Amino acid sequence: MDEETVRKVARVARLDLTDEEVSRYAADLEDILSTFEVLDEAPSTEDFNLDPVPVEDRLRDDEVLAYPDPARLRREMRTADGWVRGPRLT
């Protein structure tokens, strides 16, 4: 992976990297990606899933669930006048 690609990927991932980091990660990732090439030899299959075991959705009864404890949640989060407070941003 060249340094320009590392800079592009870092921008997408919201990481500011120093020049030293860019050059180090470029070398590391080049090394690592070259070992991924063995996968080109692996046979393809249409039969695959996102999880290693079968997972199916089970719906619970449609009831109000106050979890986690709202009082504790308010206490642990930064709140003002009952609202969750975020940073001021420009």
Next chain:
Amino acid sequence: MNGAELAAAVRRADGGHQVFAERLEDPIAYEGAHAFHFSAKDNLCSIDFQTRSGSRILEGYRPPFDATAIERLRKAGGLLIGKTNMDEFGFGSFSANSAIGVPRNPFDRERCCGGSSGGAAAAASLIEGHLAVGVSTGGSISCPASFCGVVGLTPTYGRVSRWGLIDYGTSLDKVGLLSASSAPIRRYLPVISGPDALDPTSQTQPPLDMSGGVDSVAVPEEMLADLSDDMRDAFQGAVGKLEGMGVEVRKVAMPALRYALPAYYILATAEASTNMARYCGMRYGDIVEDTDLGFNELFSSVRSRDLGSETKRRILLGTFCRMVGLRDRYYIKALQVRQLVIRQYEEVFRDADAVLTPTMPYVAPRFDEIEKMTALEAYHADILTVPPNLAGLPHISLPCAYIGGMPAGMQLVAPHWEEGRLLSLAERWENELQYRIPEGRA
């Protein structure tokens, strides 16, 4: 152990080996009625303690709830004594990538505990009668269990609820248990297992059956290629002991396992890079009060300052593998390979009750050796633990030998949902080999 003795043991373990990210400090807190004591890896959310997952970016994060595994152990009468040190977000094999504390091996302080549940394995080794809750994505229970000379069980993916677990690789993360012997794991695995409405992946599991056993094991020959010489000898010795117990040992070929390590690193980092997006200075831990920066600048500045070097490496790798034009080559291919690996194990399980390998290619390395490793060499340490983790299969690491005073482990892998047979073999194995207790555990 009474409360005062337990408090002293915990203080000694932590002082000598940096086991805990945070723990009960007041000796009074160890008094009172509890059936057993346990710790949790610091990526499991808990009331009463910070949960930082080894990262500066979560400094000060106090979850308003307990992870399901912790809640169930507390309800069973357990006392949570602290949160154990780990690699940042689980990214490592030596617990050396931590912003909070790097645990030291119970048998030699100059050596690592393994990772990423290193503090958990050290706690299991150093505190008598202790149950440590760990988490494995690609081998983070087996590896430290092997390096610290304890028993580590990683259940089937979905057996234990992941509610309250700080995600690393969502399709790979498994909550499991470590202890100095198999008995506490046999006792408390049923407590933490079972469906949980808060984790959909836990809801389709069959009931836990603790009655199975292991009469035959398959040893995949290609997985023994990269062992150190002393590890090879130690493993052959363990195989001989198993045969002496009447376990049939057969050599098999499992060629698909050679694809497991790259497929794992693609899936794990792809999933991790999306899971890491939530750490941006606004929602958890180190929250920015007010700023004149825009969103992008704020997120980038906080992430760049607070995330460790290995975390950044994995975010870069995972983000790259998900980019337009590369998704089919990497991510989809890795999903296909996972299916091939699962099929290969299923074939072998037709004729064998479990698959056996050493747990790690070598004993716990020294910290100066770890510093000299390249990223690729460090990733390669996981070569034996990754295949069952990628496939979501239950596995156990048991101490099998001591090399120059350092413990070595063997790893047994069972079919999905068959944790019980692994624990039955572990119990029998403990009649063959007396596990050593480190001097640090007085």
